[in-house]
Amino acid sequence: MVVTAIGVGEAFDAVEPSACVLVEAEGFALLIDCGHAAVQAVWRAVPEAERIGAIYLTHAHADHVLGLVPLLDRWASAGRRGPLALMASPEVLALLRSLFQLLRVRTGPDSPFPVSFLAAAETKTIGPFGIATAPTAHSIDNRAVALAQGGRRFACSGDGRPTAESRALYAGADLLFHECLVPAEAEGEPDHCDLPTVHSIGGPERIGLYHIRAGRRAAVKAAVRNDARLFVPEAGDRVAL
Numbered sequence: 001m002v003v004t005a006i007g008v009g010e011a012f013d014a015v016e017p018s019a020c021v022l023v024e025a026e027g028f029a030l031l032i033d034c035g036h037a038a039v040q041a042v043w044r045a046v047p048e049a050e051r052i053g054a055i056y057l058t059h060a061h062a063d064h065v066l067g068l069v070p071l072l073d074r075w076a077s078a079g080r081r082g083p084l085a086l087m088a089s090p091e092v093l094a095l096l097r098s099l100f101q102l103l104r105v106r107t108g109p110d111s112p113f114p115v116s117f118l119a120a121a122e123t124k125t126i127g128p129f130g131i132a133t134a135p136t137a138h139s140i141d142n143r144a145v146a147l148a149q150g151g152r153r154f155a156c157s158g159d160g161r162p163t164a165e166s167r168a169l170y171a172g173a174d175l176l177f178h179e180c181l182v183p184a185e186a187e188g189e190p191d192h193c194d195l196p197t198v199h200s201i202g203g204p205e206r207i208g209l210y211h212i213r214a215g216r217r218a219a220v221k222a223a224v225r226n227d228a229r230l231f232v233p234e235a236g237d238r239v240a241l
């Protein structure tokens, strides 16, 4: 399994692409989130129209879903024919259907390539991956995701503070990407995570901190410089599991 940090930025970052992760194994590519500022980075990392077979959406905030519209439009324009699975909670799937209808993205019978909408809780496998999800504590419904393949496990938080369910999901992961908006709890927000809280997550051998507030990346990096477990990936970084 190879995990690529496509984007590591938070919602309002003027430089970093939105938080977005590509997970690949056995020739299958799955994207986690595709926000408004992630789509060009996705195009640079994955120029082929057919390569991504599934997209998991953690929640329906703009920095996690709005890149889907240009992404699907570009694939249609490039003549994609291969099927695409969109996976999320039923609530997020309903919002995506409305978004696509509003912006004339064809995903029904007239779609240039088949698009299926899969309720993540009822989806146990996608491509070569076993998939499981768990809620985090965010301002809207957000479900963290774990992907298992070949005896290895990668988990990704999306947004939000850990819950008992998401901590259990993360516990068995070899690698976790967790949002870490700010370095100190005192700067924190009730709906986002901070460095001490990420430190308290037990289980994963390594934790990549992403979705860090613009202007606080340097502080988070400095805080984990000598940490064997926590690290701050740059956009484009790849980790093989």
Ligand SMILES: [Zn+2]
Pocket (backbone or CB within 6 Å): 010, 011, 019, 061, 063, 064, 159, 211
């Ligand atoms: Zn976000």
